[in-house]
Amino acid sequence: MRLVPEAVLANNAALFRTIAETPSHADSTRHRVVIVGGGAGGLELATRLGRKFGKRRLSVTLIDRNRTHVWKPLLHEVASGTLNPSNDAVEYIAHASSHHYRYRIGEVVGIDRARRQIFIAPSFDDDGRQIIPPRVLGYDTLVLAVGSVSNDFGTPGAARHAIALDTTGQASRFNKRVIDACLRANAQYEKLSPGQLHCIIVGAGATGVELAAELHKSMREIASHNLDNIDFERLIHITIVEAGPRILPALPEHLARSSARRLVDLGVQIRCGIKVTEVTEDGIKLGEKLFVPAELVVWSAGIKAPDFLKQLDGLDTDPINRLVVDETLRAIGDENVFAIGDCASCVLPGSEDPLPPRAQTAHQQADHMVKVIAARLEGQAAPAFRYRDYGSLVSLADYGTFGSLIGGLKVEGLLARLMYRSLYKMHLKAVHGTFKTTLDTIIGVLSHRTRPRVKLH
Template structure:
């Protein structure tokens, strides 16, 4: 029997079940022809890992250090853009970074594959084999050696075991899932438009479970995109009467992690658009027809997106004895080193980092991953020289929420409130900072210019 993992690969169950035994028989793949180099292996090329690999590659790649990035995908899409892929305002196939080309340009090595375990005593990483769509093996199982290991595998959606969530709701963990949601949304509109019979209950209704920043931003993007799609010759769809978007949140208000004023402004704007918000209710089941809220309530919906909470990937739960928290995150100290192993570091969403004097772990945000990647460049440079790693300092630059083109709100450092164009530009600048770290200033500036020109000729949403 085979199971399908995200990103088009078929990994035989046996490989996952017996990984340690199987991998211990495999000889190590040399990471660099010069075996005297310090070997840094980064697992996960996302918001944190790709920036780290790029900057280390630029700093050391041609000498002293061998840098290897392992990711289960071949391309990178910055995760905060996934709701735009889902709504169709961003095309994942044209806006993604190709790891192979990027690695050779920035002097690091890229290895495709899903990491399934490590051997800390031998300092080895186990990479599962890759298979094509027909089940033919592309790359065999591999073992990579490291001197410094950085885990940057991010997080996945946490459905808290809700019945039917895995089967009937779509999560936005990967570009493939976001693109799949987009296809379903377009198909739903085309089907409804061509249908002779009246719409069924739930048709053209979308429920977003979870009103964190992801859910709220997605609801606004969907509103904008579905209106746009309906306006493209879909004469039988009256957007205002037929399309409905509902956000369901178990907490007492939307955007629970953000300041109340920001949440109030966002809720006001969404309600003005006709988005329904139901707070203080928990989804107890997802079915093919919609979502159940407790014993009596049921919202019929054709599309359900799950964005209520996160957890780190399950394989971290037993990463050769490293300490993890209740949602699988690796517990790290103030230097971002995993507790109990001086050679393993973790950054981004998969790390539980409580800084001295704080009570809570750092938030799972792109700005956390970005700052931690920045810190590890210095920490690894110190390590290679045999010096002590400095402590990580986090600076909270505030929170920004962007509700498609309808409005943006922010709460910056020092409690400064912003809105409108300034908030939107600052929100966009987060992505530009990531692009600058990954591509450099010149390419980011040229791409931005090309993007502005292309906007005049392309439809605003992807329609296929």
Template sequence: MDKLNDRVDQRKADTSKPASHRIVIVGGGAGGLELATRLGDTLGRRGLAQVTLIEKARTHFWKPHLHEVAAGTVDLHTHAVNYLAQSHWHCFRYRMGEMTGLDRERREVHVAPFIDSDENEQVTGQRVFAYDTLVIAVGSLNNDFGTPGVQEHAILLETPAQAERFHRRLVNACVRAHAQSAPLRPEQLQVAIIGAGATGVELAAELHHTTRTLVSYGLDRIDPERDIRIELIEAGPRILGALPERMSASARELLEGLHVRVRTNAKVTGVTADGVQLASGETIPAELVVWAAGVKAPAFLATLDGLEVNRINQLVVGPTLQTTRDDNVFAIGDCAAAPWLGREGTVPPRAQVAHQQASHLVKQIRRRMRGLPVQPWTYRDFGSLVSLGKYSTVGNLMGSLVGGNMWIEGLFARWMYQSLYKLHELALHGVWKSTLGTAARFIARRTVPHVKLH
């Protein structure tokens, strides 16, 4: 009955003004929020379309920076974007909730009741949203491959809340070790990072810096060189396995120079309360364990009224980013298995992919509304960059950006890495607001500790 009432209420609201194309975007990550913002600015503001963003979180944070929240070098609240405010400023509707089902015949998205976990209180009931064009952009999750103990004893860096949880554990561990009179246990102040992709590598470098900064604030009974160890564990033959070998070798050399112990060809078979178990039989003592290995899309995508998914639950889409079994449903970002035109396989799960796909769909949805055919999307690979905190940034620039393939590192690479986030900010806020926000953070940085202490 609640579902029926919500459907009737929505239709009443829709008939109070001239009919317009209904665009529903599910997921407020980098691609979804950029798409909602730009469609709101171009179509929603002029009443040409009704743009709705469905997202279960209240605020948006750029996922590639989660490792910095975990390390404490970035304050989540100075970078978070409030969905409700963003929707007001950019003429789209934000509806809080999590998609649970799809009725393709009726063109309806089913959204579960929203429960405030802190208050254990229901905020909204089950709802149904009608669409003419649906874009699914729910991102990805880490894949623990069913490894015993991961869910109980490790932290996955999928959300800002998880990143903040890890940082609180890190601060608590240092304060506890400083206050105790007994010698440190073998696992105390030991950090194990499982998975040496970009997130794992970047977190390892950041933690080397932040742990030393943290103990410098009066925790003088801890010697970071003696007491703190960071282990980076990778099942494959090298770190950054999806990136060029030169990047892998350079990043490993730098990490080892920071006394981060890098283990490759080391398969994890279990995580316990005080360490990590390897297939070789060795146990690595660790009080803090981060799981940063593997990628999969949310499991509910495999239940969406017959839409095709691959083995890691990604929605299979064609060159136009439309799902293979329904032209009214698009998918972008990490949750989509999009073909890499001109190459074998699908495009990689990167922020630049979601950004390009969102920019492409802004134009294609407008064509679709005019009755024109949707054009295919082509991925332009501009290369890869990996930040190793204050120590260095390494990467390669590719394609039309430099007319070939150019290796970069150091300060220039750091600027290029930061520019990726600035492009995201520009897409959300425009030049003037992005500039003011950057200036405000620069000034505030001079008045607070360089590492978050709580």
């Protein structure tokens, strides 16, 4: 389904006021919680609220523009082909019916805070035919969990020629390009052109660094499937470009050093301290003069919240569009609107910086919002959020995993790998429960031997 939010709808609240509120959201007998965004935080919150209150005290609705959910920290594995989204995606419609909340497909384009209503743009199919008309949903508590998108900082050509990894669709599209690049190179008789089979990853955060390792593994795995007309080991090149002085700038320095050493050992080129000034169809420009040819360019250099938050009926936002919230996660200036995850700018007392945009932040905030909504149901004051940093882990495919835990404890090897995978299992447990997560894990282990090690289509 193709969702087409039209600017005229986003900026014309009067037009939406002529649309009757959806009847299911006009029920005043239950407290209406609307969650916008089905990422890690939004889906976990909808699930927990549905299980705890959905049968009696709450009307819980989750809105997302997609029909399925894949845990965003694993999108680099989708991009490399080592994770097949068809096997690991959560289908919102089925999940909602099993966990006592509603799912509505759509893209929110505005809100009316005075009337406590949200505006949803019409939905269209791939041929441009309207499937669902514009809608207006009422709420008593609105939770925005729309996550973040890549920030190209206005770099010329980045939006057109580089692929971001914000969605499953983008990651799958990049994976197809990787496969096509390998097939094309294997089938041609002439010498490879400059930059062919060269992938440049702009940005050396966790996504970029982990993607580099996964691509090193998966491109060679693809080549091993009878693509023997070309020396892939010699001709596949991966480069990471970072404007800052080192990779993994938001993580402890020892993690960066260990990861950089392992990547260099794999033949990944790392360029730090230089800025991408333009992305073209054939590669990237660095600084004023240097041009690096590349067939594939991934942009993971920074994040921002979606642009529509900047004009959300007067709510305060920070320079990268995140909603400014207080220590209870309530948006400044409205007691009925909250934000969690990457789209929230939360500076807790005693800190100068907002909480980091990590999966563990969204997970903890989703858990906290259950307590906030329970307090609202009882007419009590919302509790303050307390964040606990459990550390950081970086996984370089099969080549090593490094971590820094509470108190600076360093871990690596098998223990770090198991801890890294447990983060995903914790998310699955929150979404599916212990029994289904255990069963799916067993099935996954058994079926792993019957599937290709990398997605090939």
